[in-house]
Amino acid sequence: MGRSPCCDKANVKRGPWSPEEDSKLKAYIQQHGTAGNWIALPKKIGLKRCGKSCRLRWLNYLRPNLRHGRFSEEEDNIICSLYVNIGSRWSVIAAQLPGRTDNDIKNHWNTRLKKKLLTKPTKEQQSETRQVFILNQKIKRESASSMQDYNLKEVEFYDNNQLQPVNANIYFPQDELYYPSTMNNVTSAELTCVNQQQEDYGSTRISGSTNLNSIESTSWGDMRSLINSPLVSDYEGCQQDVSFDESMFYGMIQSQ
DNA sequence: AATAGGCTCAACCGCCAGGGT
DNA sequence: GACCCTGGCGGTTGAGCCTAT
Numbered sequence A: 001m002g003r004s005p006c007c008d009k010a011n012v013k014r015g016p017w018s019p020e021e022d023s024k025l026k027a028y029i030q031q032h033g034t035a036g037n038w039i040a041l042p043k044k045i046g047l048k049r050c051g052k053s054c055r056l057r058w059l060n061y062l063r064p065n066l067r068h069g070r071f072s073e074e075e076d077n078i079i080c081s082l083y084v085n086i087g088s089r090w091s092v093i094a095a096q097l098p099g100r101t102d103n104d105i106k107n108h109w110n111t112r113l114k115k116k117l118l119t120k121p122t123k124e125q126q127s128e129t130r131q132v133f134i135l136n137q138k139i140k141r142e143s144a145s146s147m148q149d150y151n152l153k154e155v156e157f158y159d160n161n162q163l164q165p166v167n168a169n170i171y172f173p174q175d176e177l178y179y180p181s182t183m184n185n186v187t188s189a190e191l192t193c194v195n196q197q198q199e200d201y202g203s204t205r206i207s208g209s210t211n212l213n214s215i216e217s218t219s220w221g222d223m224r225s226l227i228n229s230p231l232v233s234d235y236e237g238c239q240q241d242v243s244f245d246e247s248m249f250y251g252m253i254q255s256q
Numbered sequence B: 001a002a003t004a005g006g007c008t009c010a011a012c013c014g015c016c017a018g019g020g021t
Numbered sequence C: 001g002a003c004c005c006t007g008g009c010g011g012t013t014g015a016g017c018c019t020a021t
Helices: A018-033 A041-045 A052-062 A073-086 A092-097 A102-118 A123-142 A180-185 A218-225
Strands: A149-160 A165-173 A186-194 A206-211 A237-243
Touching: A018 A041, A018 A052, A041 A052, A052 A102, A073 A092, A073 A102, A092 A102
Parallel strands: A165 A237
Antiparallel strands: A149 A165, A186 A206, A186 A237
C-alpha cells in the first residue's frame, strides 16, 4: 500500500495562483499566522488548494522582504563558493542571502550559473588564460609592481561544517576575473604573506607551495587550514594574502 | 509572419526526518 | 517500536516567453 496523499488531489486547484488567491492567503497569514498547520490552512481560508501549495506560495512569493529579479555578482560569488563547499543544499545557501528563496537560488544555479561555471573552456582559452597569468606573475615579481596591477577580490571562505566566514584577499590579474568554482581541480597552491609596511611588495613575500592533494580533500575549507597554517600565521605583522600557482587556473572560467 | 528550439521560473512531486500517539 | 501526520527539502516539470531562422 502506498503512502496516503497529503490532500485530495481531485478536489484541489493546481497551477498558477490568481491574484484573489494570493490576497486571501496573504491577508490570512498576516493576520492569523499559520498556527503551525499548513494542511488545515486552505480550508480555513476557503481556498481549494493543497496545504503544501499554500506553504510554497507564501515562502517563495508572498512573504515580506523577498527580493526578485537579477542576482548581483556578489550574490553569484557567494552561491558559487557555497556550492563548491556544501553542494546543492539550497536552503543553507539561501540562509546566506537575505531575501532570496531556495527555489530562486536553485533556479538561478540550474539556468545560469551551472552553465557559466561548468562549461569547460577550450584549449585556446586555457592557453590564453595561462599566458595572461604568467605574464602578470612575471610583472608582479620582477618589477615589484603596485597593487593597482591587480584586481583585489575579497573572498569569504566558509568552514565546511559551521559556515563561518573567514576573510582573505586574493589578487587576480588585472581585467581577469575568475570564479573559484573549479578549485576541486587544483593540485597546488602558493600561500603568500605580504607586509604592507614595506614599499617593495615583492621582497617581503614569504611563500610555500603546498600540494592540496596531500590533504584529504580540496575545498575552500582546506584553503582556510592553509591560511591558518604555521607557515603564514607565524609571520607576525603581515597582512594575509593568498595568490595562486598558475596550475590552479587551468580549467577556471573567465567571466564576460 | 510563422515556427522551432531554447530559456526561465513558478509550481509540483516524492522522499525524508521529526514529533506525536 | 510501529504508525501516522506534517513540514521541509531537492529534483523535476511544463507553460509561457524569447530568440533565431
